[in-house]
Amino acid sequence: MAAGIDDLAPLSSAIEPDMIRTGSRLLRPVEAISALLLSIIIVLLLMGVTSRYVFSIPVVWIDEVASICFLWLAMLGSAIALDRNEHLRLTIFLGMFPKNLQGFVQTLALLLIATFLLVMMEPSVDYVMEEWFVTSAALNIPNSFRVSAIAFGIFLMFAIVVSYAIRTSTVRDLVMSTALLAAIGALCWLLSPTLLGWGNYNILIFLVGFVVVCLVLGVPIAFCFGVGTMCFLAFATHVPIFVMIGRMDEGMSSIILLSVPIFVMLGCVLDATGMGKAIVDFMASMLGHVRAGMSYVLLGSLFLVSGISGSKVSDMATVAPALFPEMKRRGHKPKEMIALLSTGAAMADTVPPSIVLIVLGSVAGVSIAGLFTSGFVVAMVLLAALAVLARWKAGSEDLTGVRRASFRVIRNAALIAAPALVLPFIIRSAVGGGVATATEVSTIAVLYSIVIGIVLYGGISWRKFYAMLVETAALSGAILMILGTALAMAWALTQTGFAQQLATLMINMPGGWISYMAVTIVVFMTLGCVLEGLPAIVLMAPIMFPIAKNLGINDIHYSMVVVTAMNIGLMTPPIGIGFYIACKIGNVSPDEAMGAIWPYLLALIVGLIFIAAIPAISTAFV
Secondary structure, three states: OOOOOOOOOOOOOOOOHHHOOOOOOOOHHHHHHHHHHHHHHHHHHHHHHHHHHOOOOOOOHHHHHHHHHHHHHHHHHHHHHHHOOOOOOOOOOHHHOOHHHHHHHHHHHHHHHHHHHHHHHHHHHHHHHHHHHOEOOOOOOEOHHHHHHHHHHHHHHHHHHHHHHHHHOOHHHHHHHHHHHHHHHHHHHHHHHHHOOOOOHHHHHHHHHHHHHHHHHOOOHHHHHHHHHHHHHHHHOOOOOHHHHHHHHHHHHOHHHHHHHHHHHHHHHHHHHOHHHHHHHHHHHHHOOOOOHHHHHHHHHHHHHHHHHOOHHHHHHHHHHHHHHHHHHOOOOHHHHHHHHHHHHHHHOOOOOOHHHHHHHHHHOOOHHHHHHHHHHHHHHHHHHHHHHHHHHHHHOOOOOOOOOOHHHHHHHHHHHHHHHHHHHHHHHHHHOOOOOHHHHHHHHHHHHHHHHHHHOOOOOHHHHHHHHHHHHHHHHHHHHHHHHHHHHHHHHHHOOHHHHHHHHHHOOOOHHHHHHHHHHHHHHHHHHHHOHHHHHHHHHHHHHHHHHHOOOOHHHHHHHHHHHHHHHHOOOOOOHHHHHHHHHHOOOHHHHHOOOHHHHHHHHHHHHHHHHOOHHHHOOO
16 A cells, blocks of 8 residues: 555665665566566466366466466565565554654664564574475465575565664664564563463463554554464464464465456556546546536546555555646645545545455455445445535635536547446456456456556556556565464464453453444454554454354444454544645645545445345345
């Protein structure tokens, strides 16, 4: 989410812009390999789709080769993201530290990452050696060829972080940070016999306390989970840290997740070709003349564009520049525009092909086809809630000089936008109808977008296409690293018996499923503020979904409540990361926009209450 947002994501916000991409020249071969791996994955998946649906000849080895390339892409992409400072992290607290301490805090954050990676090195090598005795079914080769990506990525990221720390930190900060971490580690080791007897209190100390401290220090979220879980296993259990590598592998290697980098690539193609702008222009020609028309266009564009890109950042970056100038001319205040943009993006995240829905389906074992169908309907409910509020807010809109577009203008805009408008409906109908999987559809959509973009929308240069491949690898790596460490943390939580205790408590709670829905909304809105969507889902889904099933709540219905609540939290100030991204894209001060967003958030909450209270909204069309 925060990729490229300078005041949200970088490892060290105090570094000058020309120093931010430390070591990028050394990473250029890795970037080239990552671009090649992504290209191979797309070609392999297209071959698989063609052989299966055109020639009715399934090629069994394709999935295995794609899986090997995918894990390597994830780890190399994570290293590129670290080098480019594109790992998601929370920086709201960094500015609160005294200026004379900020350098020390940032150095401490870097050394925390380095410590985690250093400790993971030996287990990752042991994991490679152990997997040598496991052979793949189709290729009949040792699984070590695949999992060695984890070890290589850990070593590479360690080298990047250490290099970055040496180049950007003072000797004093490095010595003090190293001494502090050594002291904390020694103290925990000395107390470990006592900690073993504290039971679930260790969850508060390590899986909550350590993670929160790391978040406050600005450690990327993926490594916050990694540090907390590593310390929990090392000091509060008899479980070897080696287990973490296996859980990280499991979190990053699901075949369903192959569609994540493909849909990220699709969002890049959408931006590069101007297909999103064509959709915006068409909707503006249809609705721009009515009162609140530009607000409707903004919401409708987010709805349709999200059906292509699957990315909130891509959606907002496509829609805002095209609509904000005209909205300003009509008297819309910048703060109101940002409020509508951010809440509209939250609404659109249930519109397929949402990456959040794909990850949720993978982690919670829910039908992705069902999630795509239900997400479309749920988004319509939220769209209606925001549209009603936008209409009420547009009472003083200045429509001077605004005329209804002629039939010729509408026709021309429709002809230009038609190839782009078709794509989201292809994606939804193919996945929702069970014609193809999300991964297969994503590859077809990328091929379609590239061909249409080249033929009808001006094309993509080879240099730009290569940059898109590398950016996709970096963003996908950042996402998948979060999924890996979050799944390891979720596994550690379940092994303590905490999940079973929580399930017993929730099942016996007064109010039954209604009370549980209320708790779910509060939990995921809170986690959405702090952690963003994907880590919150991976961390809590294994715990919350079994409880929901025991209470008789439909998986699809519960998924829609979870995703919607999480998206509302993501856009809720003063912590919600998505809100700050919207402000950055719209070039509006967060302080100015903060007061305007609350009515829009309230409209989304009202829509969420209807979705939670009426299961048929989510399940009637599944």
